[in-house]
Amino acid sequence: MWILYAFGSAMFAGLTSILAKCGIRKTDSNVATAIRTVIVLIFSWIMVFVVGAQSGIRDVSMTTWIFLFLSGAATGASWLCYFKALQIGDVNKVVPIDKSSTILTIVLAFLFLKEEISIPKLICVVLIGIGTYLMITKKETGGEKKSGKSWLFYAVLSAVFASLTSILGKVGIEGVNSNLGTAVRTIVVLIMAWIVVFVTGKQNTIKEIDKKELGFICLSGLATGGSWLCYYKALQDGLASVVVPIDKLSIVVTIVFSYIVFHEKLSRKALFGLVLIIGGTLWMVFI
Numbered sequence: 001m002w003i004l005y006a007f008g009s010a011m012f013a014g015l016t017s018i019l020a021k022c023g024i025r026k027t028d029s030n031v032a033t034a035i036r037t038v039i040v041l042i043f044s045w046i047m048v049f050v051v052g053a054q055s056g057i058r059d060v061s062m063t064t065w066i067f068l069f070l071s072g073a074a075t076g077a078s079w080l081c082y083f084k085a086l087q088i089g090d091v092n093k094v095v096p097i098d099k100s101s102t103i104l105t106i107v108l109a110f111l112f113l114k115e116e117i118s119i120p121k122l123i124c125v126v127l128i129g130i131g132t133y134l135m136i137t138k139k140e141t142g143g144e145k146k147s148g149k150s151w152l153f154y155a156v157l158s159a160v161f162a163s164l165t166s167i168l169g170k171v172g173i174e175g176v177n178s179n180l181g182t183a184v185r186t187i188v189v190l191i192m193a194w195i196v197v198f199v200t201g202k203q204n205t206i207k208e209i210d211k212k213e214l215g216f217i218c219l220s221g222l223a224t225g226g227s228w229l230c231y232y233k234a235l236q237d238g239l240a241s242v243v244v245p246i247d248k249l250s251i252v253v254t255i256v257f258s259y260i261v262f263h264e265k266l267s268r269k270a271l272f273g274l275v276l277i278i279g280g281t282l283w284m285v286f287i
Contacts, residue, residue: 002238003285005230006246012227014253016220017095018261021086023216027209028202029083032217034193035206037079039221040228041190044183047229053177057184060176067172068181071165072188078161079189080196081154089151091258092266096135096277097155099248102128104163109241112167120283121241127280128245134273135266169232170240178232186228245281252278 024032048054060068085094103125109115136152172181197203209217227250234243255274258264266274 002234002236002243003246005234006238006243007249009227009231009234009243009247010250011253012223012230012250013247014250014257016223016227017086017091017250017254018257019216019220019223020083021091021258022261023213023220024083024087025213027213027217028200028205029087030080030193030196030200031202031205031209032213033079033083034190034197035209035214036217036221036224037186037190037193039218040225041183041186043222043225044179044186044228047179047225048177048183051177051179053180056177056180060180060184064172064174064176065184067168068176068184069188071168071172072185073192074161074164074168075185076189076192078158078165080193081161082158085151085154085158089155090264091254091262092264092270093136094151094155094158095251095254095258096132096273097152098158098162099251099277100128100132101159101162101166102245102248102281104160105166105244106241108163108167109170109239109244113170113240115239115241117241124245124280124284127276127283131273131276131278131280134276135270166235166240166244170235174236178236179229181236182228182232242285245284249278249281 020032020036023036082094082098085098106115106117106121106125110117169181169185172185227247231243231247234246251274255266259266
């Protein structure tokens with residue numbers, strides 16, 4: 001069942017990127033992140049009470065609290081970087097870099113969680129790495145030339161923090177209901193996101209947000225909530241080195257919708273890169 005939850009996480013995560021991109025065309029990415037985190041928080045706590053997990057909060061150990069907090073902080077940093085990169089760069093370039101966090105996650109899972117790294121798994125890592133490189137080296141669009149390479153900096157940081165999130169989250173939800181763990185982590189993300197909004201002085205722009213963009217931001221929050229609930233349920237029951245790669249298959253959903261919605265096309269080289277990423281990921285699941 002945990003594999004099904006992992007695939008559900010991938011589907012919702014893929015929709016999140018597209019919905020969020022639609023919601024930050026004019027809206028500041030940090031403000032959008034803060035707003036959508038409110039939706040995720042509400043969604044996650046509703047699920048806690050639906051499954052009756054709220055009573056388990058009394059049994060959470062201090063160590064688990066620490067790791068949940070650290071995981072939430074890493075998630076918040078990853079989100080802020082990811083949606084900033086998504087706002088100024090192509091979806092088809094930003095998403096592959098973010099999904100390449102699989103590579104670092106596998107390494108960290110080996111070092112800290114003692115999960116095995118076999119030769120076939122190393123080959124999969126190489127395929128994913130090569131595929132990511134091919135996808136992000138396609139010819140730049142005019143908009144990207146104006147924004148320079150700042151999107152790349154934010155996308156790489158997003159991947160690094162996403163890897164830390166997976167490892168810290170895996171430790172933090174041991175012995176804790178996954179829905180409760182997700183809800184607690186979201187509180188940390190919410191606080192972090194709104195601090196950034198006020199530090200950057202963007203709180204006054206909230207009332208100026210276009211209603212249509214606000215709708216997309218809220219929908220992306222719901223999609224994120226669904227993705228998180230599936231992801232951490234899968235992470236609680238399964239192997240981090242397998243759950244994370246499956247979750248990264250959300251890139252397929254994102255690429256398809258980016259073509260339909262934003263008309264972002266893949267070059268032959270980028271398409272081959274996508275095939276390598278998918279192939280490496282699926283092989284990793286079944287080895």
